[in-house]
Amino acid sequence: MKRQLPLALVFIFGIFCIFQYFVPHESSEWIYEFLLAWIYIIGILTLALGIWSLIRVSWDKVQHRRPNWQYALVTLLGLFAMITFGFDYCRSFFSSEGLRNYMFVHFFDYILIPIQATMFSLLAFFIASASYRAFRARSLLASLLLLAALVIMLRFNPYLGFVGEYMEQLATWLLNVPNLAAKRAIIVGVGLGIVATSLKVILGIERNYLGRD
Amino acid sequence: MNIFDRMMSLDRRWVFLFLAVVCVITYVWPFHIPISTTKEVESIYSFMDNLQEGDIIFLGIDYDPNALAELHPMAYAVAEHAFRKKLRIIFVTLSQNGPGMADQAIRDITDSVSVDRTYNGVFYEGRKLVNGIDYVFLGYKPYPALVILGMGQNFRIPFPSDYYGTPLDSIPMMNGVLNYDQIKCVIDLAAGNVADMWIIYGQGRYNFPLALGITGVMGADYYPYLGSRQIFGVMAGLLGAAQYEKLADNPGPAWDGMRIQLYAHIVIILFIIMGNVGFLMTRRKKKG
Numbered sequence: 348m349k350r351q352l353p354l355a356l357v358f359i360f361g362i363f364c365i366f367q368y369f370v371p372h373e374s375s376e377w378i379y380e381f382l383l384a385w386i387y388i389i390g391i392l393t394l395a396l397g398i399w400s401l402i403r404v405s406w407d408k409v410q411h412r413r414p415n416w417q418y419a420l421v422t423l424l425g426l427f428a429m430i431t432f433g434f435d436y437c438r439s440f441f442s443s444e445g446l447r448n449y450m451f452v453h454f455f456d457y458i459l460i461p462i463q464a465t466m467f468s469l470l471a472f473f474i475a476s477a478s479y480r481a482f483r484a485r486s487l488l489a490s491l492l493l494l495a496a497l498v499i500m501l502r503f504n505p506y507l508g509f510v511g512e513y514m515e516q517l518a519t520w521l522l523n524v525p526n527l528a529a530k531r532a533i534i535v536g537v538g539l540g541i542v543a544t545s546l547k548v549i550l551g552i553e554r555n556y557l558g559r560d
Numbered sequence: 561m562n563i564f565d566r567m568m569s570l571d572r573r574w575v576f577l578f579l580a581v582v583c584v585i586t587y588v589w590p591f592h593i594p595i596s597t598t599k600e601v602e603s604i605y606s607f608m609d610n611l612q613e614g615d616i617i618f619l620g621i622d623y624d625p626n627a628l629a630e631l632h633p634m635a636y637a638v639a640e641h642a643f644r645k646k647l648r649i650i651f652v653t654l655s656q657n658g659p660g661m662a663d664q665a666i667r668d669i670t671d672s673v674s675v676d677r678t679y680n681g682v683f684y685e686g687r688k689l690v691n692g693i694d695y696v697f698l699g700y701k702p703y704p705a706l707v708i709l710g711m712g713q714n715f716r717i718p719f720p721s722d723y724y725g726t727p728l729d730s731i732p733m734m735n736g737v738l739n740y741d742q743i744k745c746v747i748d749l750a751a752g753n754v755a756d757m758w759i760i761y762g763q764g765r766y767n768f769p770l771a772l773g774i775t776g777v778m779g780a781d782y783y784p785y786l787g788s789r790q791i792f793g794v795m796a797g798l799l800g801a802a803q804y805e806k807l808a809d810n811p812g813p814a815w816d817g818m819r820i821q822l823y824a825h826i827v828i829i830l831f832i833i834m835g836n837v838g839f840l841m842t843r844r845k846k847k848g
Contacts, residue, residue: 368765380717383710390702447663447724455660460625463657467626471824475579476572479831483839493832500825503799505594515596522783531784 354551361549401426429454495521564845567838575831582827586820592811593819597803600786604747604771604793605807608638611744613646616737620748620758621653621662622704627751627775628661633801633814634749634773635665636672641808643673643694644684648733650743651697652711652719654704654754659723662697680809691724692731699723704757712766714738740768745792749773755782763790773800 360382367375401422408419432451484490502518504511547553561569611617619639623631642649653662675686689695698719701707710717715737721727728734736742746768748758755772763770769792772782776797785791795804798821801814 376713380710380713383706383717386703386706387701452660452663456664459657459660460628460664463625464628468629472576472579475824475828475831476575478828479570479572479575479835482832482835484836485839493836497829497832500829503596504822504826519598522780523787526780527783527787530781531787534784 350554350557353557354554358549358551361545398426564838564841567834568842569838570831570834578831579824579827582823583820586823590816591819592815593822595799595802595806595815595818597807600794600796601800601803602793602807604638604795605641605804607745607769607771607792608641608647609645611642611645611647614648616648616650616733616743617642618650618652618740618743618746620746620750620754621651621658621665622655622748622754623661623751623775624655624657625661629817630775630797630801630814631749631751631773632661632665633798633812633817634795634804635661636669636812637801637804637808637810637814638747638749638773639665639669640672640810641804643669643689644677644679647744648693649695650715650733650737651695652707653700654707654757655750655752656700656702659700663723666695666697677810692722692726693733696728696731696733697723698728704754705761708757708761709765712739712762740766743768745769745771747771747773751775751778759785759790771795 363378364382367379405419405423407413408416409423413419429451432448432454478496482489482493482496484493498514498518498521501507501511502515504514507514544553548556608617619635619642621635639649651662651666653659655661670689673686674688677684677686691697698715699722701718707718711719715734716728719728722731740746740762746758746762748755748770750758750772751774755774755778758770758772762768770790771793772785772791773795774782774797776799779794779796779800782791782794782796786794795801798814798817801812802818805812805815
């Protein structure tokens with residue numbers, strides 16, 4: 348029963364969702380909306396579980412002074428600060444007006460945005476270093492990759508004069524012909540793979556998601 | 561270790577230092593570099609430019625702050641162009657940190673549109689944008705695929721109220737706006753696989769005109785969809801945003817950032833050339 352029930356549910360809802368996608372009838376849309384609400388309910392429960400797990404792991408690190416426990420403390424402070432400022436206690440506890448709270452907006456604009464943007468911008472330095480080391484004309488294929496990279500990087504260089512125009516045309520051709528052909532093949536392959544895997548899950552052939560017990 | 565060996569195995573901290581110096585110099589030294597436009601971006605601009613006053617477009621702010629440098633300028637350029645033409649915009653975000661990004665963009669664009677400006681020789685009088693009349697921000701919901709499918713039936717299914725808690729039925733702009741049938745196009749600015757979901761579950765099922773604004777590294781992945789006409793345009797990275805700014809005659813952060821990107825690319829190319837000269841000369845020596 349512990350295995351049969353989930354398998355039956357997956358089969359029923361999987362088959363229903365396939366048919367619902369192609370049947371825009373009012374009743375099928377109503378059931379779809381109902382299922383959608385259930386997905387959100389399950390999602391909120393997993394969110395609560397995630398928050399609880401984060402608090403437990405972080406608090407454990409702080410309590411036992413494990414390596415880098417200071418970061419865990421910052422995580423907890425950040426979590427509770429954003430939750431605290433996210434509610435608007437003056438109007439209504441559950442009002443979304445809290446999202447316009449002065450502190451909430453300023454924490455987002457002046458702490459979260461710079462932190463994330465800085466982390467991502469560091470990538471440019473690593474890409475520069477990796478390009479210097481990786482783009483070597485070791486073989487024919489590596490040389491082709493190197494040339495393609497150079498053409499794409501130089502395509503809008505205004506200092507190349509008439510060479511730049513050819514570079515732009517060549518870059519457009521690279522993107523629209525070889526790149527498009529390869530990507531299309533990958534997309535079609537991945538799509539067929541998704542269909543096969545989905546069918547295996549719906550028909551109960553693929554059961555890894557049930558766990559071992 | 562001879563000079564060619566050194567050219568091949570330069571310490572990466574030198575690469576970092578050179579790149580940082582070039583970025584700082586080009587940042588503090590203000591000059592504009594010429595930009596040429598591509599068909600992929602021109603098609604988005606001309607589509608927007610041909611819409612009529614009062615038409616509604618859908619702008620997806622599906623990115624987090626880490627993609628801010630590339631995608632925020634696109635949001636600014638597209639939204640300002642739309643508002644200047646008196647189009648109305650439905651903002652939605654399917655990215656978890658997206659609400660803050662959208663909220664910030666709306667605040668900045670509102671300020672910008674309140675000033676008189678002339679773009680492409682046309683004078684636009686400044687006006688105050690009103691939430692619920694000129695635009696609506698529906699906020700964020702998880703599970704992008706489900707939200708996209710849900711909005712195809714009725715915006716009120718995933719979003720019974722907007723980001724600020726106002727029920728959609730009491731927002732004037734949403735009067736008679738049920739689903740994608742009432743909007744002219746979807747422009748999704750995405751830094752992840754949400755763009756794929758818009759193609760598969762949105763355009764694939766509901767067949768609305770879709771254009772994408774994506775990060776530079778994602779650019780090559782979406783050319784097949786241009787060829788199959790599933791999307792009518794794509795803006796890739798800072799360059800895509802700069803091209804839109806140029807077409808809209810509204811130079812902004814993207815065009816400004818292009819000089820930094822250009823010189824950073826030149827530095828990277830020089831390092832690649834240096835590494836390869838070292839590599840080829842060393843190989844020749846070994847063979848000889």
